[in-house]
Amino acid sequence: MPTRTPARCARGDDDTVGTSRRDAHDEKRIRRRNRRVADFSASITVFLIALPLSLGIALTAGAPLQAGLVAAAIGGIVGGRLGGAPLQIGGPAAGLTVVTADLINVYGWRTTCALTVGAGVVQLVLGRLKVARSVLVVSPAIVHGMLAGIGVTIALAQLHIVLGGSPESSAVANIAALPSQLADPHPVALALSFVTVAVLLGWPWLRRLPGNTGRRLARIPGPLAAVGLATVLATATGVTATRVDLPSWRSHALPGLPEGPLLGLLAGLLTIAMVSGVQTLLSAVAMDKLTATRTGENQVPRADLDRELRGLGASNVVSGALGGLPVAGVAVRSSANVAAGVAVRSSANVAAGAVSRNSSILHGVWVLLAACLAVAVLERIPLAALAALVMVVGVQMVKVSHIRTVARHREALVYAGTFAGVVLLGVLEGAGIGIGVAVTVSLNRLTRTRITHESGDGVHLVRAHGQLTFLAVPRLSRALALVPEGSNAKVGLDGSFMDHAAFETLQEWRASQEARGGRVEVRGREGRRIAEPASSHTCSPWTPWRNHQCVRQHPGEHPAHTRQGQLLGGLRNFQRTTAPLVREELARLAAEGQRPSQLFLTCADSRLVTSMITSSGPGDLFTVRNIGNLVPLPGERTLDDSVAAAIEYAVEVLEVESITVCGHSGCGAMQALTTAGSTAADSALGRWLRHGAASVRRVTEQPGSAPRIPGRQSDALETLCLTNVVQQLEHLVAHPCVAQRVAEGRLELHGMYFHVGEAQTYVMDLRPRHSGGKECAPGTGTATVSGSVPESPAFLPVGPHAQLPGGGRLAGPVHEPYPHTTLRKV
Template sequence: MSTIETDLAAPPTDPPTTARHRMSLPSVKDVAASFVVFLVALPLCLGIAIASGAPPELGLITGIVGGIVVGFLAGSPLQVSGPAAGLAVIVYDLITKHGLETLGPVLMLAGVLQLGAGLLRWGGWFRGVSPAVVHGMLAGIGALIVLQQFHVLVDDSPLGTGLQNMAAIPGQFLGLTSDGAALQAAIVGVVTILGMVGWEKFKPASLRLVPGALVGVILGILTATAGGLGVKRIDLPSNIFAGVSLPGMDTFGTIADPTIIGLAIAIAFIASAETLLSAAAVDRMQDKVQTQYNRELGAQGVGNFICGVLGALPMTGVIVRSSANVQAGADTRASTIMHGMWLLAFVALLPAVLALVPTAALAGVLVVTGWKLIKFKDVRHLFNNYGILPALIWAATFVLVVTVDLLTGVIVGLALSMIELIPHFRRMRLKIEEQGHGEADHAVTLQGKATVLQVNRVTQLLDRLPARGRLKLDVSKLEFVDHTVSELITEALQRKKRSGLDVRLEGDGPNRHAKLAAAVA
């Protein structure tokens, strides 16, 4: 038996990617999937730009860059990148306080940070961010989007903070009886929401690939047009690239500003965490290819740097578009690249169509999108499987994101996640023994304490496991495993089982590793 003692400081490595996913000619499925993703991405690119307080064309530019550039470089070939609802809140705050012209320098620096992290092979460390923090952050972002977009639903402007938006909602309700324009916009928004939700719930099987967001926006357009409603519409320039100005020397001077540096670090961290969380979800949805996390992180850095140069919005890997890509049967990265080409062709040839879209319809799409981010089943899962502390971490992160700001919520959540380690801080050592590495029969013994402090070693081990054959995992000497590492191992074992690996758990102890046992049952 050989004992694998990887250096604790060594960066996590990436799993191999098959040659067919590096680059290949598009299949018929890729072409079809790319068009489906384009239909999903178009309203979201516009809506997220408006939610961010930016001109709608900037969202389209980010979608094009995310498709064509990041799609070509991505370490997660089936993941789709573009402007993300998860960053809309922080970008809105940035633009409100510092101006739109600040966004370019912030994104350029954030892109450099992401690219550097990818080159330094730090991507695996983001897999060690506590699931309680990540899901609490996303739920908080979802709540902020709903509170913010409620005001756009009535053709008004959102306020600065989540609490301000929440406090103003009753007044908006009361104002509908006296403000005809607000009532008309609300009708369009509600029709969009009902159409989107109803389609997702009752759509015919033969039309399952038609996205609900598209159906909702079309219904919103028809309602506003047929009713002759005087609602706000999307205002796009005839050439979306006409307003792009390359950065001058003054831009590089602002990068040294401590405020710019802080904002760049925040966007880089949140964008990276959301991207790699989405990539992990894409891995769970299909068995065609595994994510190369460091390459994906570097590709996102290149994409965000280019968006900064163009003055566009930040991007992440986005689970809504990515899941549509997988469900539509995409085979290779060609589908992601082509969806960017569809976006470019549409805005170049048919910009007049976008001028028909009411902003209230896009707000309706984002209300549904934000609500989907608030997953209370996540906190129930954490509580049922790991106890009260992870559930409280989720709750604290969620509440602080909504009531204070996103960065405070994440930092406090990360700090609270370390409390789980305090009783086990002495002799925090993990020993990994492997037998039959590279063979059909593989045996792994874990001894000691598996915590987020050893996440790089754990991810290296999981990436080395064979896709097929037999695996014996002995945890009889594993004294403690925190909820972050337990989730990592559980998801990896479930994915390996789907690909054909027969997993047998030995020595699960007195209910200590019930979650791991359930994963291989």
């Protein structure tokens, strides 16, 4: 085959570089456009959900209806811009409805707005003090019980409006007035409410209908469909129904100076700050869980809770100053597409495909525009429809899954106490009752210790079930006194905690028994001896033997500095620390057999600890190690078929889904290949290293196509180590079983490089890309015109939360060079 001139090759390389840069620029522009489209679409979805909910929550709280729209707009714009959770949607929350309603009844609306501003200032200060994480120490049973109590209180109040009446001032009063309200319902309000509830609960089921019609309709948010249908029905029939009344913005009430007892005002301010803060921070944590599985360009940074608390504070300051409801961010899942307050908004924001905080900001802009331009449409909404919507929200705040969870963790009493306190007394009182019950339950668990004494075969057994604190010392002393002096005894501790008083009591009794000729053995929950060295080897994992400075040498044992002593010390450390942790998993693997999903082929170098750099455990990796991480080509004459046999076994028997070839820096095999006379050609090592000769030829003949690490110049040895990974991947795909699985799309091939000195892993993305009909000719690195061979693979950065090894799927046999290969840090 004729070769090209060096000048022409250089021009071809320049064209390739220019094309690659243009392609990269186009890809970046397309990604930005896709992100903008995704955020715009998500903002529309969230806006359609937020609009009816904001009006309904304002109605429930007894606030001006514009206050709900103000809070929704401010929560989206200010909270979205300043908050620390990018996909969090802020706005009026059902969890704050009861608190706000109580404050309005006692102090009036203008004072409530001032308290909202004060609560925002408190949240700003707490966010600046970086105490957001400490807020999450509140027991989940208290939070769930508080939300359930608020939900029941909301549902009881809205039930009166659904029946055509007016709610009372408290949940107890609403329960007392319910029989008379049920005896005289308003037919129109009841009918509109029934339609709203039926549509709201049945809307998600449209996805199960055959054909595309149901799925298309289901894209419309359930709250919008329910309220919209009730509004259309009321307008079309011309029935007399109380509707939304939005006063002119010119008469919109703004905050005034607080009036009332100082302690009461302070309690209200702190209640708003506490309830909205806890809900928002729990929401941010929930949003992290919802977006944790995203990969690639859709990844979202984890929430900065302190910044989120500051953003919430700023939102409440602005919302209160403009006459809006308190703002919170909530992300509780709901099976009926509606949840507490803005819960559905945050969840819908994720489900709709939002990728940045722009979706939240845009949603706030749409709410603001609707509040200014769509007043005539909003005033056609029946109040009964909004009441029915919020009533369903309240009912769904009582989640059976939460009750099961707290019951499973023996926190049902805390949940019940909080729930009853919120319903009967109020949110702040209920939270206080919940905290008191939680502390009482915890103290009871600390003191609930059962101590038993048994004897048999000349040995006395004292067993303590539970925590050993100073409160249990009298019972422990009585049980120990039952053991005769000088006799043999065993003490079993089944708890996880023993304070100083209990420890001293046990140690003094033990010393007294042993002084009188008895023998005492103290064991913990795992049957391990207490207060004795468990092993001669106590170093932390991954500590090299030469750095073991904590080896206790027992009489008769080999010295720690000898090879046998080091090996035995490592074995003892495994039996002491690791074996109890993996014994159950190994027993399962022994019974079920191995089913690894990965074949990991790497060098036998002792500095390369595969389980350490991959964080893998038993049964995860099917590992093949040899000198130089080499893969002999099929059909080559070799005295060792072990690598080919391992590949066939992994692919055909174990049916692995991925194969990774991992090289490393400072590889002795690669160094031997570049050093003349370092290895005898007729030796076993020399014959084996022949399988790496293709890598040397590749570097020599195609220097422009060598892989590289961005940001630094690789030396000759590192270049060969990197090239060898790519070359062995080509050898690997030449095996028939591998080529077949790759062609079927059932197997992925990955390249990986570990820099020993930096403890840094690099991964390669081998997805082939075409260059408009050009490809590199074999052995030249320049362009031809066949168009069937993949162009240079892309080497993409892999973040700390991405999946490893991070490479793409190798779509077919690769026997061509990979020019300009780049490696990125993990």
